[in-house]
Amino acid sequence: MQRFILSRKNQITIISAILIATGFISALGFKNETVAVWALGIASVLGLAPIAIQAYQALRVKVVSIDVLVTIAVLGAFVIKNFEESAIVTFLFLFGAFLEQRTLNKTRSAIKELTEMAPESALKQMPNGEFEEVDVDEVDVGDVLLVKTGAKIPVDGTVLSGEGSINEASITGESLPVSKEKSSTVFAGSILDNGTIQIVADRVGEDTTFGKIIELVEEAQDSKSEAERFIDRFSKYYTPVVLLIGLLVWVFSRNLELAITILVLGCPGALVIGVPVSNVAGIGNGARNGVLLKGSEVIGDFSRLDIMVFDKTGTLTVGNPSVSEKAYYGDEIEEALGYLASVERESDHPLAKAVLEEIGDTTFSPVENTEVVKSGGITATVDGHRVAVGNVALMEREGVLLSEQANADIDRFEKNGNSLVLTSVDGELKVLMGVRDQIRPGVKEDLSRLKRLSVKNLVMLSGDNQGTVDAVSRELGLTEAHGNMLPEEKSAYIKKLIEEKKQIVAFVGDGVNDSPSLALAHIGIAMGSGTDVAIETSDIVLMNSDFSRLPHALGLAKATARNMKQNIFIAVGVVLFLLASVFFSEWMNMSIGMLVHEASILVVILNGMRLLRYKLRKKPKQ
């Protein structure tokens, strides 16, 4: 019976609306008071039924919920035979709940889209060798699974046989399909665009990368800030206090109507729902745009940020050094480049890779008498010529004379933040190359957007030499840049900012070797391409290592924090306004009070929904 009534709340709402309309028409149009009283009376009883059931259930577990306040108020209205009020109040309460549900689902839609991408079933190999469809929960580590074209990869695993191309957008944000073959790794939640593969399960369920992302976002949307926990504690005592005040008013004033009006006006409606709504919409927007925000505490801290500290390599720069400038001296350059490539081919130095990539196709010659000169470079004999590849010190050791032009080039390349690779053939300088880690495309614009969002300081920390660091810093317009720093020095620097300068600090890193700094900063931001370390140690994850998501993340955090404050302001304002007007005005009654309450709940939900559409302005305001 109880379940029947509760599951038909919507029908009850509609019937009660019709009855109320009938009541008013007959009272005002036909002056038929009897019909009106009956219609409104039935509407009240019908409407009260589901509310009273909920109130009873709440009381049974010792909770004074809003339903309890409304039920008592409506019963009070029956006693004073005010059926008009009781009918309207119950209707508004039910109709409000209906609208609340509809709009709340909207605010949660972004996160729902994400969780619905979770795989549900898998084709598992049974002991008889056949594949059978099973629920994804029944897959264990080590099981062999078959994935067909168009299907979701059910677990994190390794390809046993077959090949295909996989869309990994749900994990990395990368929309181009990635081709997979035997022993490639595949991720749960990604989609096999074409081909058929058999995989062995390495991690299942919540242990998969996708499972972790979902769990993180789900926990985040329900995580509570200090302010919210306060509201929770407050509302636990708030409703009983309202009930008590109503009772006292009745005892002392003997005015039942005033007492029940206070019960309705005192409903905490918008206050308890305002903050969670902003939170879920803000985090949902982030999830949709490749930014994982871990909860409302993070949003609050991030929105009040003072200083943002960046790791250089892999964060501001691509992390993949390449030749950015070069100069040739004298003749027979083709031959010199061939010798250079031949020597570098045998080295595993990071600069050698950049040099080889730059030269590309060339004629390789056999290399003999290779000698590695410590902090200098390499000397060798190639095709009977003596070839030296290395820095200026090596050239001096080899007795190579550097021309005025060469010296000028060397100075310029160094100033631009390059590491130098000089090549001499038979004691003559032939080639000068400047190798540099390239700045990520678009980073400069992203940083200036961060500045417009009023981040006061942008600081870069790096293990590279100060010259390189200064060059990058100048190009990007950073406030400060420090080179020659070990990982522990970076975290010490952040500790100093937090403890001595009392700043709110965010640290942005790739999450591989910066874990201490990520954990230490108020907000650790990982440039994660779906790696576990990044997801676990940080507070914010930028999916697919996409730096351009950072300004969006900051703008969104600020907008969400603002939205929460607006909602608290609206909710508190409405309650104060209602309580003031019941004492100082003539027109306030239960129905108007309920109407204003329900309206304020919808207003905070709609306000929260704006966050789903939040986008960072590309251009500054004029």
Next chain:
Amino acid sequence: MKKATIQLETLTCPSCVLKIEGATKALDGVDKESVKVLFNSSKVKLDFDEGRLSVEDIEKAITALGYEVKKSQVK
């Protein structure tokens, strides 16, 4: 101690959270500290002693409040 994750129908009023919290915490064998009712994802997460009650008992307590249980998982 087992860990249960119970997916409910969409929760819409924050006072539902209080009710479900109260009902599950009152059950004998449920670790009170572990009870977490997630409003936005409409889930209940808790630890319980399977020697003293089963996940069905917990589900029943929630259904008795008028909330539909969609799916539950015990680990």
